[in-house]
Amino acid sequence: MRAVTVTPGVPDSLRMVDDWPEPAPEEGAILVEALAVGICGTDLEIAAGEYGEAPPGQERLVLGHESLGRVLEDPTGTLQPGDLVAGVVRRPDPVPCPNCAVDEWDMCRNGQYTEHGIKGLPGFARDRWRIQPKFAVGLDPALAPVGMLLEPTSVVAKAWDHIERIGARAEWKPQTALVTGAGPIGLLAALLATQRGLAVHVLDRNTTGPKPELVRALGATYHTVPVAELDFEPDVVVECTGAPPVLLDAMCKAGPIGIVCLTGVSSGGRSMDFDAGALNRDLVLENNVVFGSVNANRRHWDLAAQALARADQSWLNSLVTRRVPVSAYAEAYTHTGGDIKTVLDFTA
Numbered sequence: 351m352r353a354v355t356v357t358p359g360v361p362d363s364l365r366m367v368d369d370w371p372e373p374a375p376e377e378g379a380i381l382v383e384a385l386a387v388g389i390c391g392t393d394l395e396i397a398a399g400e401y402g403e404a405p406p407g408q409e410r411l412v413l414g415h416e417s418l419g420r421v422l423e424d425p426t427g428t429l430q431p432g433d434l435v436a437g438v439v440r441r442p443d444p445v446p447c448p449n450c451a452v453d454e455w456d457m458c459r460n461g462q463y464t465e466h467g468i469k470g471l472p473g474f475a476r477d478r479w480r481i482q483p484k485f486a487v488g489l490d491p492a493l494a495p496v497g498m499l500l501e502p503t504s505v506v507a508k509a510w511d512h513i514e515r516i517g518a519r520a521e522w523k524p525q526t527a528l529v530t531g532a533g534p535i536g537l538l539a540a541l542l543a544t545q546r547g548l549a550v551h552v553l554d555r556n557t558t559g560p561k562p563e564l565v566r567a568l569g570a571t572y573h574t575v576p577v578a579e580l581d582f583e584p585d586v587v588v589e590c591t592g593a594p595p596v597l598l599d600a601m602c603k604a605g606p607i608g609i610v611c612l613t614g615v616s617s618g619g620r621s622m623d624f625d626a627g628a629l630n631r632d633l634v635l636e637n638n639v640v641f642g643s644v645n646a647n648r649r650h651w652d653l654a655a656q657a658l659a660r661a662d663q664s665w666l667n668s669l670v671t672r673r674v675p676v677s678a679y680a681e682a683y684t685h686t687g688g689d690i691k692t693v694l695d696f697t698a
């Protein structure tokens with residue numbers, strides 16, 4: 351069968367392998383036929399040789415962590431043949447740490463977790479894959495065109511879960527949310543904010559392309575000015591750019607008892623002049639919280655599946671701006687301006 355693979359650490363090693371072995375039964379009882387995988391910045395970093403780790407003893411890593419497939423067989427009866435399914439990306443570490451021991455692998459403390467298509471486990475960019483019931487998330491049949499958005503949605507479902515857990519420290523009635531960055535994560539974070547009834551503002555530097563209209567279609571407000579120039583103080587900020595000037599401004603902009611959730615990964619190595627004392631004063635005197643959030647556990651995947659099922663399907667569909675047939679896989683792993691989500695289509 352076909353599999354899209356790389357040799358981790360080796361640039362330009364992206365290859366389609368046509369005779370990749372069928373998934374081993376040990377991978378899980380549920381056999382799945384791939385429909386699509388979504389592609390994100392992590393995939394591009396792995397393809398560029400900057401990131402990623404093959405399974406132990408193997409040279410090549412199958413890519414793909416944003417999965418969507420159709421169940422071929424499930425002898426456990428958890429799912430039925432024909433059901434839509436996505437695979438959870440992360441597996442708990444083998445020690446396990448206190449968090450992985452209770453299936454909160456998204457909060458792993460020793461870094462020994464594994465991840466499909468990223469770190470030590472084969473990904474989902476292959477014609478067939480297997481998964482254990484515990485890590486198989488069933489999807490509403492209406493989500494067939496967009497179900498590969500479940501993985502990025504799980505990331506923002508976790509972010510909002512933690513925002514609300516932090517909010518519960520006090521009487522908290524948030525009204526306004528600011529999302530910085532209108533990529534897939536930012537737009538999905540904004541979707542979940544609108545589902546919570548908040549007044550939602552999305553900030554991005556793009557003035558053209560599909561982003562302004564996608565934000566307006568959510569009933570949210572689109573901004574292209576610097577964060578510091580916004581004329582309101584958000585109760586919640588979900589920072590999705592990882593850009594130092596944006597995230598520092600976002601921390602300063604949050605209103606009293608505000609919560610700032612950082613989801614963007616910065617590359618680091620860049621220093622800038624910044625008044626840390628002023629930020630500290632703001633955070634202390636306003637009881638503000640700034641925290642980081644990554645990955646998602648099973649509970650968040652289920653919350654994400656509910657959020658996608660509630661969303662406008664045509665809006666979700668318009669997040670997928672490029673569908674590349676698997677025969678032209680290399681095109682899917684090249685940067686293009688203006689794309690929101692690129693999807694590798696296994697049915698074409």
Ligand SMILES: [Zn+2]
Pocket residue numbers: 442443446447448449450451455457458459460461462463
């Ligand atoms: Zn762990």
